Amino acid sequence: MDEHTTPTPREPSAEAHTLHHRLRHFRDRFRAAADGYDRSTRQAAELEELMADYSILVTDEHHIELFAQLEHSRPAELATLTTELRTQSARCAAVTEKYRALRLIEGQTGTDGYFANVETCIDQEFGALAPTRESAVLLIGSGSFPMTLLTIAERTGASVTGLDIDPEAVELGRRVVKTLAGTPDITLECRPIEELPFTAEATHIVFSSTVETKYDLLERLHPITRDDVVVAMRFGDGLKSLFNYPRQDVNPEHWQQISTVHHPNQVFDVAVYTKPDHAGKAG
Missing domain, CATH: 3.40.50.150 (Vaccinia Virus protein VP39)
Incomplete structure (x- = not known):
C-alpha cells in the first residue's frame, strides 16, 4: 500500500450490522408511532413496549463497541441516523408521557420499563x-x-x-x-x-x-x-x-x-x- 493511501475503514462485524439494522427499524417505528398519535390511548401499550425495548438497547454495554464500529466505518451515515433517532425517540417519549397521563386520568395505572428507568435516576x-x-x-x-x-x-x-x-x-x-x-x-x-x-x-x-x-x-x-x-x-x-x-x-x-x-x-x-x-x- 502506498504510504499516502488512506486506509480503508474496517468493515463492521455481523453484530454491528445487525445493530445498524435494528436502529433503522426503531427509527421507522418511532416516526410512525409519533405521527399516529391521536389523543387517545389506543396505541399506548405498543409504544410503551417499543420505548422499553429501546431503553434496553441504549443501556446495553455490549452495544457500545458495536456502536463504535459503526461510527468508525460509516460516520456520516451513522451521524444522520443518530440525529433522526434522537428526534423521533424524543417525540415518542413525549407521546408516551401523554399516554401515561391519559391512562391515569381515565383511572388506569401502571409503570412501564421506560418510566421505571427514568424514575430510578431522580434521587x-x-x-x-x-x-x-x-x-x-x-x-x-x-x-x-x-x-x-x-x-x-x-x-x-x-x-x-x-x-x-x-x-x-x-x-x-x-x-x-x-x-x-x-x-x-x-x-x-x-x-x-x-x-x-x-x-x-x-x-x-x-x-x-x-x-x-x-x-x-x-x-x-x-x-x-x-x-x-x-x-x-x-x-x-x-x-x-x-x-x-x-x-x-x-x-x-x-x-x-x-x-x-x-x-x-x-x-x-x-x-x-x-x-x-x-x-x-x-x-
Missing part, C-alpha cells in the same frame, strides 16, 4: 447539593407526566415549577398533578424562561435530556438566575446519544461543571453545573 441528580424543603426547583421540559417534580415535591417538600413548550403537555401535566399530588406546591407553565418569575428564585434547575436547545437555554439562564443556582443537565453521549441530546461545552466564565453522575444502567447521565464563584456552595 441521584444533584448528589451532595440535593434540594431540601427550603429549595425552589425548576424543571425545563416537564412533559405530560412530571414525575421528577412530583417526586421532589413528595420527598423534600420543595417548591417546584415545570416548563414545557407543548401546551397539551402542560395541560395534561396539570391534571396529573391534581390527581396525584393534591396540595403540594407544583406549578406547570408554558412560557419563555425569561417571563417566569420563578426562574430568578430557583435554587435548583433540572433539564430534561430530550430538550434539544438545553445548552442555549443554559446560557440564557445565566444573567437571570441566582448566583448559587445548581443545574442538573441530563444528557447522553456515545451510545446514549441515540436517545438523548449530548453534552456540550459551556462558557467557562458563566458555568462550570462540578460533577458527572454516570448511570451505566440508565437511559441518561447527569452533568452538574454551578456558576464559577459558587462551586459547591449551594444548598
Whole structure:
C-alpha cells in the first residue's frame, strides 16, 4: 500500500450490522408511532413496549463497541441516523408521557420499563447539593407526566415549577398533578424562561435530556438566575446519544461543571453545573 493511501475503514462485524439494522427499524417505528398519535390511548401499550425495548438497547454495554464500529466505518451515515433517532425517540417519549397521563386520568395505572428507568435516576441528580424543603426547583421540559417534580415535591417538600413548550403537555401535566399530588406546591407553565418569575428564585434547575436547545437555554439562564443556582443537565453521549441530546461545552466564565453522575444502567447521565464563584456552595 502506498504510504499516502488512506486506509480503508474496517468493515463492521455481523453484530454491528445487525445493530445498524435494528436502529433503522426503531427509527421507522418511532416516526410512525409519533405521527399516529391521536389523543387517545389506543396505541399506548405498543409504544410503551417499543420505548422499553429501546431503553434496553441504549443501556446495553455490549452495544457500545458495536456502536463504535459503526461510527468508525460509516460516520456520516451513522451521524444522520443518530440525529433522526434522537428526534423521533424524543417525540415518542413525549407521546408516551401523554399516554401515561391519559391512562391515569381515565383511572388506569401502571409503570412501564421506560418510566421505571427514568424514575430510578431522580434521587441521584444533584448528589451532595440535593434540594431540601427550603429549595425552589425548576424543571425545563416537564412533559405530560412530571414525575421528577412530583417526586421532589413528595420527598423534600420543595417548591417546584415545570416548563414545557407543548401546551397539551402542560395541560395534561396539570391534571396529573391534581390527581396525584393534591396540595403540594407544583406549578406547570408554558412560557419563555425569561417571563417566569420563578426562574430568578430557583435554587435548583433540572433539564430534561430530550430538550434539544438545553445548552442555549443554559446560557440564557445565566444573567437571570441566582448566583448559587445548581443545574442538573441530563444528557447522553456515545451510545446514549441515540436517545438523548449530548453534552456540550459551556462558557467557562458563566458555568462550570462540578460533577458527572454516570448511570451505566440508565437511559441518561447527569452533568452538574454551578456558576464559577459558587462551586459547591449551594444548598
